[in-house]
Amino acid sequence: MARLDFLDTPLAGLMIIQRKPIEDTRGFLSRLYSAEEFTNVGISKPICQVNHTLTLLKGAVRGLHYQKPPYSETKMVNCLKGEIFDIAVDLRQGSSTFLQWYGEKLSAQNNRGLLIPEGFAHGFQALSENCELIYFHTAPYVHEAEAGLNVMDPALGINWPLTITEVSDRDRSHPMVSPKFQGVSS
Secondary structure: OOEEEEEEOOOOOOEEEEEEOEEEOOEEEOOOOOHHHHHHOOOOOOOOEEEEEEEOOOOEEEEEEEEOOOOOOOEEEEEEEOEEEEEEEEOEOOOOOOOOEEEEEEEOOOOEEEEEOOOEEEEEEEOOOOEEEEEEEOOOOOHHHEEEOOOOOOOOOOOOOOOOOEEOHHHHOOOOOOOOOOOEOO
16 A cells, blocks of 8 residues: 655654555556644644646756744645755744754655645755646645745855756845844744
8 A cells, every 4th residue: 555654854843755656567656645644743734735836947946935923834745757956944943953954855756755844944956857846735825924035045054956047036035044033933
């Protein structure tokens, strides 16, 4: 039976989701979400929204996005086509890993996803052309709660694997982390 394994990362609550597809001569069946399996790792809020993205250019970066409380969300990110370097940055007030980031390569071939809890910013870089992602969210998008960090911020020190070829104007306009930045409360 297709299942999901959850692997811890150095940032508490941030997990790698390892899909275990069932394959045969016809192809495969892969589970992307199971309420029971997610509840077993502490995620009990229902999925409220599912988004699908296409990033055309290798080297393009999207992010680093998050929603401010009370609209914080848990995201489950899966790469269905191509390969990306997925990033999550801990923004939780009082966290021992505050402003630290973790990156993981996600691809259709490695069957990995990332479970990003509330209180994290998220972004990714396309490592190939025509990357397609599907996101599951535990909260609906609220424009007024939208926030982000600048992907080029030296204070974050993100080691993007490729030279950044494209960033949207919106993402480029996200602020750098200032000494006054307090993060987000849970």
